[in-house]
């Protein structure tokens with residue numbers, strides 16, 4: 313564990329009254345959901361270009377059956393419980409220490425851990441939405457099982473359902489809310505993101521040009537390591553957050 317790094321983080325957080333957390337796929341790996349760019353991620357297995365060419369709104373529109381073959385294989389996340397890191401963040405929110413979590417994740421684990429203010433900008437992998445203008449029916453992931461070899465269609469109007477996740481070529485969800493929360497924060501903690509996916513990486517970059525209190529907890533390099541006041545790399549992220557929580561509790565009591 314990075315004791316010095318943790319102490320620095322604790323002293324920054326103890327003084328801050330507006331802390332926002334940004335999370336990426338790396339916060340969920342310890343709970344059992346693989347990331348994309350890490351060691352076991354699909355970018356390594358399949359190559360980034362192949363992934364980008366399929367998880368793309370144009371490909372979805374033109375080849376829905378093939379899109380869903382891929383989606384079923386790589387995007388049906390294992391049903392797992394939130395990890396320690398998710399639970400500690402929920403506890404920090406309850407104490408009033410953190411204001412919100414802005415997440416790129418689509419696994420719903422922050423919400424399952426009890427975090428209330430979660431701004432999910434890439435949607436939710438468990439929901440499938442009918443694009444029909446007058447329909448907009450939403451289905452759960454179990455509905456997909458009725459269509460093992462083709463794209464699922466809406467029971468009401470027959471349209472092809474779209475996963476409620478933001479594909480490449482689409483606008484993120486909750487853009488204004490995410491950007492305003494980040495820009496208004498005094499301290500930003502990035503956890504488990506390589507900060508390569510825009511526009512979120514852009515929001516963090518903009519934050520870091522105006523303020524100093526950027527903390528990054530990530531295994532491996534991120535695009536903004538140079539701008540961080542503290543970077544914690546390595547170690548078990550759940551344990552690191554638990555230790556930060558423990559020390560902050562002592563300081564604040």
Ligand code: NAD
Nearest residue numbers: 336337338341347348349416417418419504506531532549
């Ligand atoms: P990423 O895959 O680009 O980066 C994840 C980072 O987390 C990597 O740098 C990796 O080394 C690091 N990491 C892995 N395990 C870690 C741990 N235990 N502690 C700390 N860091 C760890 O992820 P991203 O930047 O979030 O971008 C990928 C995109 O794919 C996102 O937009 C997201 O929507 C989607 N995605 C989501 C999930 C999920 O919901 N769990 C999983 C895979 C991909």
Ligand code: ZN
Nearest residue numbers: 442447466469
């Ligand atoms: Zn419909």
